[in-house]
Amino acid sequence: MLRIHTVQITSLKKFLICSISLFVSSCVPSEPAPELFSLPTVYKVGKKPDEIKARDMNLDGFPDILVSNAGSDTLSYFEAIGDGTFKTAFTMNTGREPLAFEVGDFNGDNIPDIAVSNYGDGNISIILGQKDGVFKQKINIKVGRLPIAVSVGDFNNDAKLDLAVTLRFDKLVILLGIGNGNFKMGEVYKASGTPAYMTIGDFNNDKNLDIAAAFNGVQVNFIRIFYGNGDGTFKIPMKILGGKQSAFITQYDFNNDSKNDLVTSSSMNDVIKIFINNGKNGFTSITDTAAEKGPEYIVPGDFTGDNIPDLAVANRRDASISILQGRGDGTFIFPHFNYPVGANAKAMVGEDFNDDGLTDLALLIYDKQMLVIILRKNSSPN
Numbered sequence: 185m186l187r188i189h190t191v192q193i194t195s196l197k198k199f200l201i202c203s204i205s206l207f208v209s210s211c212v213p214s215e216p217a218p219e220l221f222s223l224p225t226v227y228k229v230g231k232k233p234d235e236i237k238a239r240d241m242n243l244d245g246f247p248d249i250l251v252s253n254a255g256s257d258t259l260s261y262f263e264a265i266g267d268g269t270f271k272t273a274f275t276m277n278t279g280r281e282p283l284a285f286e287v288g289d290f291n292g293d294n295i296p297d298i299a300v301s302n303y304g305d306g307n308i309s310i311i312l313g314q315k316d317g318v319f320k321q322k323i324n325i326k327v328g329r330l331p332i333a334v335s336v337g338d339f340n341n342d343a344k345l346d347l348a349v350t351l352r353f354d355k356l357v358i359l360l361g362i363g364n365g366n367f368k369m370g371e372v373y374k375a376s377g378t379p380a381y382m383t384i385g386d387f388n389n390d391k392n393l394d395i396a397a398a399f400n401g402v403q404v405n406f407i408r409i410f411y412g413n414g415d416g417t418f419k420i421p422m423k424i425l426g427g428k429q430s431a432f433i434t435q436y437d438f439n440n441d442s443k444n445d446l447v448t449s450s451s452m453n454d455v456i457k458i459f460i461n462n463g464k465n466g467f468t469s470i471t472d473t474a475a476e477k478g479p480e481y482i483v484p485g486d487f488t489g490d491n492i493p494d495l496a497v498a499n500r501r502d503a504s505i506s507i508l509q510g511r512g513d514g515t516f517i518f519p520h521f522n523y524p525v526g527a528n529a530k531a532m533v534g535e536d537f538n539d540d541g542l543t544d545l546a547l548l549i550y551d552k553q554m555l556v557i558i559l560r561k562n563s564s565p566n
Contacts, residue, residue, distance in 0.1 A: 217521035220487060220507065220561060221545075224525075225269060227262060227555040231255025233548045236555070238535040239287040240264075241296050242317055247535040249546055251555060252282040252300065259285065259300065259311075260555075261319075268538035268559045276311060276319055280304025286336040288345040291322075291365035299347055301334040308334060308349060312365055322365045327357050328372075337384040337393040339370075340416035346370070348395055350379035356397065360416050370416050377404040381432045385444050387411070388465045394418075398430035398448050407433060407448060411465060426469030427457045436484035438493050438514040445514060449479040451500055456482070460514050473508065474518050477501035483534035485543040487560070496545055498525075498532040505529060505547065505558075525558075527551045 230253025238247040246264035253260060257278050262270035279302030290297040295313040302309055306329050310322045330352035339346045344361040351357060356379060358370035377399035387394045392414035398407055405428040410418040427433075427448035435444040439460060446459040446467060456475045459467040478501030487494045487507050495508040495516065504524050508516040528550035537544045542560035549556060 217507075217523060218488075220521070221523065222559045222561055224559075225557040227270065227273065227557070229253060229260045229273070229548065229553050229555050230258050230275070231553060233260075233550060233553060233555070234282070234531065235284045236531040236533050236546060236548050237285065237287055238533045238537075238546060239296060241287070241313065243295070246539070247537060249533075249555065250285065250287070250298070251548065252278070252285050254281045254283050254303070257282065259298065262555065264537065266539055268544065268557060270557070277321075278302060278311075279307060279309050279324065282309075284331075284333045286334050286347070288336040290345055290361060290363075290367075292344070292363050297365065299334055299336065301331040301349060303330055303332065303352075306331060308347065308359065308367075310365055310367075325359060325367055327351070327359070328355060329353070331357075332379070333381050335382040335384050335395070337395075339393055339412055339414075339418075341392070341414050346416065348382060348384070350375065350382060350397060353378065355379075356395070356410065358416060358418075371418070373410065373418060373421070375399075375408065375421070377401045377406070377408075380430065381434075383433050383435045383446070385435055387444065387461055387463075387467075389443075389463055390414075396433055396435065396446055397421075398427060398433035400429050400431050400450075400452075402429065404429055407446070407459070409467070422465065424459060424467050424469065426459065428453050428455065430457070431480050432482060434482055434484065436493055438484070438510060438512075440493075440512055447482055447484065447495065449475070449482055449497065451478040451480045454479065456495070456497065456508075458514050470514055473516050474520070475499070476504055476506055476522065479506075480530060481532040483532055483543070483545060485534050487543065496532065496534060498529040498547060500528055500530060500550075503527045503529060505532070505545070525549065525556060526554070 232255030235252040246266040249262040251260040259276040281304035283303040284301040298311040300309040344363040347359040354376040356373040359367040378401035392412040395410040408421040430448035443461040456473040476499040483496040507521040545558040
């Protein structure tokens with residue numbers, strides 16, 4: 185059993201100071217930020233929190249939160265109550281430096297499991313969910329030196345989840361799921377340019393999953409698309425120019441053409457780049473989108489209530505999150521709205537945590553070891 189109690193922030197005074205300081209004032213040049221969010225709720229996490237996911241782990245219909253703590257060698261599991269608050273966190277031990285993880289049913293029992301990328305051990309840990317709500321570590325899979333990111337998908341169309349793992353320097357490793365929680369080694373692909381984050385989807389509408397990967401090498405100015413063959417293998421990757429030294433990549437349909445586009449962030453170059461999907465094995469990068477200092481994690485969604493996709497961006501060196509209003513064609517309005525949240529805002533996810541139909545945010549404040557839950561209001565900007 186891998187549950188160990190951790191401690192939330194219990195001091196009311198400390199809680200109020202942390203909460204009020206987050207949204208006490210916010211503006212960007214000539215554009216005051218509307219009150220899109222309520223005052224946040226703050227929870228304590230482990231050392232060096234690096235990755236966050238919102239998934240319904242106990243199958244009660246509410247998204248729970250998982251946080252990997254690279255400095256504590258642990259995962260923090262926050263069980264959702266359903267009103268935007270969470271129970272006291274439980275801690276699961278991992279390998280050394282768990283920088284990334286993913287969630288999926290790896291053994292076919294309809295209970296969510298966890299795959300953890302242990303940067304310091306060079307392996308992937310599979311942690312299986314149990315019917316009683318606890319978790320049990322199953323196996324460790326050696327993948328190579330410095331695994332930096334992990335993503336999940338059925339790459340060979342056998343109804344069993346597989347894993348894609350990027351190694352820090354120049355490789356993409358495919359692990360094919362057997363269906364009982366174990367995996368076998370698949371193909372290993374060269375991915376020079378220092379691969380980082382990935383996003384999985386069928387980008388060319390051939391019913392096979394593809395992999396879009398960001399690269400954050402110093403001289404890198406491209407992303408790569410690994411188009412799937414449907415049998416667990418991938419074609420020679422397509423290089424798409426743009427996204428200089430990108431740290432993060434995700435997908436969304438930004439221009440309402442029913443094809444998912446891509447967006448990357450460059451925390452070193454203060455740039456957000458949009459790639460429009462033509463649906464036929466290709467993407468077109470459009471003009472860089474203005475950003476604050478150190479943009480990293482991006483959450484697409486409608487945050488302004490106009491049914492047009494926007495972007496929520498966590499800015500590491502600006503101690504803020506930004507809301508970029510979309511125009512509906514893949515471009516975004518400037519100036520954008522800024523909300524101070526504390527130094528070194530890092531990983532962020534969006535989900536409806538209080539069941540009101542609006543996308544809320546869960547954010548990690550790296551230096552303060554805090555998980556911040558930021559609920560949307562039912563208000564819209566003029």
